[in-house]
Amino acid sequence: MDETIALRAADLPEDATCLIVDDDQPFRTRLGRAMEKRGFSPILAESVSEATRLIAAAPPAFAVVDLRLEDGDGIEVVNQLHESRPDARAIILTGYGNITTAVAAVKAGAIDYLAKPADADDVLKSLLAGPGEMPEPPENPMSADRVRWEHIQRVYELCNHNVSETARRLGMHRRTLQRILAKRAPI
Known part of the structure; x- marks a missing residue:
């Protein structure tokens, strides 16, 4: 983890809850552990229905959501999150990037749209980027x-x-x- 990320991670808000929604269990667990090491309090979910239930119980400050889930799409989760907590910062992850879904994700309130497999440092940069600030491009983009x-x-x-x-x-x-x-x- 480079110094910039370490400094930003130290400046996390008091509520650093981060909902991670992905139906790929190994990826979800790995990302959860990596975000915990960076100062977040991860909450893991594998479906739209589970994420919706968790958001209703206690809306998190941050979310990392896979676009395609078995029981729907991640845009539903982002919409639900912003209805419950308008100040929440969410990003969409996907293995199937295209302009249409990127536009839909941003309209739903996602602050960024990253291609899988996303590195935890890239996720952190996106979540902590200031308003109007573009995060640095990923270190290892897809070929x-x-x-x-x-x-x-x-x-x-x-x-x-x-x-x-x-x-x-x-x-x-x-x-x-x-x-x-x-x-x-x-x-």
Whole structure:
């Protein structure tokens, strides 16, 4: 953790509760531990319904929310959070970044929109950025190959795992798409 982050973490507000909503249990737990080391009091949830219940009981000051959850999307959580606590600072995490969802996240009140896998220091920078202040760009952004792979996976998912329909929408040969889908995600 660099000195700037350490100084900012020391200047956390008195209420440093941070709701972390992600259906990927290992990622959620890792991020929770990392945020706790940085001075936050993490509250973990795996679904929109669980997050909504936690927000109703005690709205947190901060939130880190995955965009796509099994029972809905993270924008619902951000909306609920801002209804309960207008001063809360929330960011959206997603493996499927696109302009439409980024705009929707900002309209819902998210202060930033980060691509997964997001580093805990990048999350901290975004949560603690001052009003109108842009956080520094991430140290390890996704590679162009990873962004392409994520986009293909997203379209494939939206096409209900139909290879022919996905290939048609992406304008690529079906066999090329099958080879890409058979490979592991690039780093």
